[in-house]
Amino acid sequence: MINTxxxxxxxxxxxxxVVNAGKTSxxxxxxxxxxxxxxxxxxxxxxxxxxxxxxxxxxxxxxxRHIENQLGITLxxxxxQDNISFIADVLPEDLSTVLDVFADMIQNPAFPKELLQKExxxxxxxxxxxxxxxxxxxxxxxxxxxxxxxxxxxxxEGSVKTIKDITAQDVQDFYHRFFCPExxxxxxxxxxxxxxxxxQCERLFGQFEKGGVQPAVSPSPYLGGDRRIELAGETDLFxxxxxxxxxxxxxxxxIAEICSDILEENLFEEIRENKGLLYAIHADNxxxxxxxVLCVSASCESQKTSTVLREVCGVLNxxxxxxxxxxxxxxxxxxxxxxVANKETLADKAESNCFDLRYFGKIVSAKEFYQVLDTxxxxxxxxxxxxxxxxxxxxxxxxxxxxMPSYDQLNQWLRGKEEKQTLIRQQASFPACRFKKVNxxx
Numbered sequence: 001m002i003n004t005x006x007x008x009x010x011x012x013x014x015x016x017x018v019v020n021a022g023k024t025s026x027x028x029x030x031x032x033x034x035x036x037x038x039x040x041x042x043x044x045x046x047x048x049x050x051x052x053x054x055x056x057x058x059x060x061x062x063x064x065r066h067i068e069n070q071l072g073i074t075l076x077x078x079x080x081q082d083n084i085s086f087i088a089d090v091l092p093e094d095l096s097t098v099l100d101v102f103a104d105m106i107q108n109p110a111f112p113k114e115l116l117q118k119e120x121x122x123x124x125x126x127x128x129x130x131x132x133x134x135x136x137x138x139x140x141x142x143x144x145x146x147x148x149x150x151x152x153x154x155x156x157e158g159s160v161k162t163i164k165d166i167t168a169q170d171v172q173d174f175y176h177r178f179f180c181p182e183x184x185x186x187x188x189x190x191x192x193x194x195x196x197x198x199x200q201c202e203r204l205f206g207q208f209e210k211g212g213v214q215p216a217v218s219p220s221p222y223l224g225g226d227r228r229i230e231l232a233g234e235t236d237l238f239x240x241x242x243x244x245x246x247x248x249x250x251x252x253x254x255i256a257e258i259c260s261d262i263l264e265e266n267l268f269e270e271i272r273e274n275k276g277l278l279y280a281i282h283a284d285n286x287x288x289x290x291x292x293v294l295c296v297s298a299s300c301e302s303q304k305t306s307t308v309l310r311e312v313c314g315v316l317n318x319x320x321x322x323x324x325x326x327x328x329x330x331x332x333x334x335x336x337x338x339x340v341a342n343k344e345t346l347a348d349k350a351e352s353n354c355f356d357l358r359y360f361g362k363i364v365s366a367k368e369f370y371q372v373l374d375t376x377x378x379x380x381x382x383x384x385x386x387x388x389x390x391x392x393x394x395x396x397x398x399x400x401x402x403x404m405p406s407y408d409q410l411n412q413w414l415r416g417k418e419e420k421q422t423l424i425r426q427q428a429s430f431p432a433c434r435f436k437k438v439n440x441x442x
Contacts, residue, residue, distance in 0.1 A: 002353065002363050003194040007202050009209070010182035014353045014363065015197050016189040018346065024095050024190030025346035028102050029085040029354050031185075032178040034156040035220060035288070039149055041166055041174075043158015046079045047116075047123060048171050052086070053077070054115040057108040059101070061115060067101055075101065081152055081288055085354075089347060092191040096200055103204035106184070109175065113168045120163055127157050134237055134398050138297070141227040141396035142239035146293055152220035181208040185357055189349035219290050224392030226407035236305040236399030237298075240312065240410075243391035244285050244292035245384060250356075250364045254335070254373045256285045259385045260294060261331040262323060263315075267296065270315050277308050289359070294388050302400040309405055313413035320386040328378045339369055389414075 002016045037044040053075070055061040068075055071094045076087040086105070088098050130136045140155045147153030158166075186201055222243040245256050264283035271277050281298040296316075300308050343352050343366075356363045364372075393411060397404050405413070 001194075002365075003198075004357070004363065005198050007181070007198075008206060010180075010184075011201065011205050011208065012185045012357060013198050013201055014185065014187040014350075014357060015192055015194040016187075016349050016353060017192055017194060018190050018349075021190040021346060022092075023346065024090055024092050024188055024192050025350045026088050026090065026095065026098060026102070027085050027185075027187045027347075027350045027354055028106065029083050029185050029187065029358075030179055031082065031183050031358055032084055033080050033082045034154070035081045035151040035291075036178055037151055037174065039151055039154065040162065041170055042151070042154045042162040043123065043156075044162075044166055044170060044174050045084060046157050047120070047163060047166055048174050049077050049079045049084050050119045050123060051111050051116055051171050052105045052109050054112055054119060055110045056104045057110055058104055064101060064105075067097065071097065073098070079156055081156060083358075085351075087347070095188070095192060095197075099200060100204055106179070107205070107208050111168055111171050111175070116168050116171065120166075123157065123163050124160060127155075127160060127163070130155070130157055134231070137229060138237045138239050138396050138398045141229065141398065142241050142293070142295060142394055145225045145227040145239075145394040145396050146222055146241050146243075147220045147291070148223050148225065150220035152288060152291055181205065184208075185354050187350040187354040187357075189346045189353070222291060222293070222391065224394045226395045228395075228397040228401040228404070230401050231399050233399060234302055235299055236302045236397065236401075236404065238305065238309065238398070238404070239394075239396040240296040240309075241394035241396075242294045242388045244287075244294040244388055246290045247287045247292055247359055250360050250369055250372050251376070253287070253360075254369070255376055255380055255384050256287075256292065256294075257335050258328060258331045258373075258376060258381050259388065260285050261334055262327050262381070263294075263296070263319065263385065265327070265331070266319070266322070267312065267315055271298075271308060271311050275311060277304050277311065281312075287359075293394070302403065305399070306403065306405050309410065310413055313410065316389055317413075317415050319389060320382040323378060323382045323385065325378045328376070328381055332373050332376070335373060336366075336370055340366060 002014065005013045007013065032045065034042070034045045053061065053064065055064065064075070071090060073088055073090055073094070075098070078085055078087065086102050090098050144153045188197060245252050247253060260283045264281070267281045267283060271281055272279070278298055278300040281296070283294065283296050286293040286295055296312060298308065343349050353363050393414060395407055395410060
């Protein structure tokens, strides 16, 4: 059973009670992330997330860790382009203690300068790890190709330079500007009583001062473009991106998912099964509210990359004309199964419920989503995928890029697209973001 309520100061509460679950999963999530930060302070949201764990006005960092040890848990947090979330899996009897700690961290952060400097070194190590992971590098490159040097086009973890430049005052200012009760969702799933949990939330979070209207953040416009990194090796990675539909409601979500599902099946059938050119190829929607991207991703032997990309372009060309009613119905079945699978664990339930409330304004049940999904027509799918694939191409390549087809060549393979001068001028106004492999010294 799922219950929701809103506290007196605007905090939204979601409780999914699961009998005999044996534990509870808690998530306290703010709708603020890296796309809210100034470009010159890239990584500020990520550093702020880390800073919450450095102690509060009531508890030191050591005391917070002591509570973790006592309860046998780990208090976690994550930063994405859209959210900063505090996460914990706990035994039912320990939920109130963890909720109290999170309430203290969120409302009374100390942000001690000396510990903040030490935390920067940890983040620099994280940056190094991300840069050494080719999959993460390819993802970051596609974001940069799609959105250039707007906040959404820059790495969530930040860069070595920007992290070093961020001050304790920057963290304080970011916190006071964006962390307000109206934007906080507290979601819990497991063995928990709704009434008692809501009462405790009111007691612990009721003094979180209601701020003014949260400052609007200018959306990062989808621009498209080309980003590559030359790496020695026998395998190439690539990403091809297109502007996806804005995430407005569960219907727009359903249509976008049908499009990517059918596209992935067709790419897999043609390039893996029929041609045997690679092991796997994927098509996914990267949802960021109004700024969503349809991404085709794969890796293959360097000597086959050009052939694979030409085959991908061949599938994409006039793809909307090849969509059949049977394909749409099969896609709906797969998406229904995925919808349930994505809510299997308690942590999945807490996260999914939070996502629904933030983007759809309500919790969407499986029955309701199935009803929405079933009303989507093949013509809607064809029109939507045509709209997506008609947008400007974003390309990211990692590997032996000198042997990869050029950006102009890819556009020629995609229905013979020609770059318009207006788009070229628009791209030129955003300098290329240079991604480097760096060695971070502690």
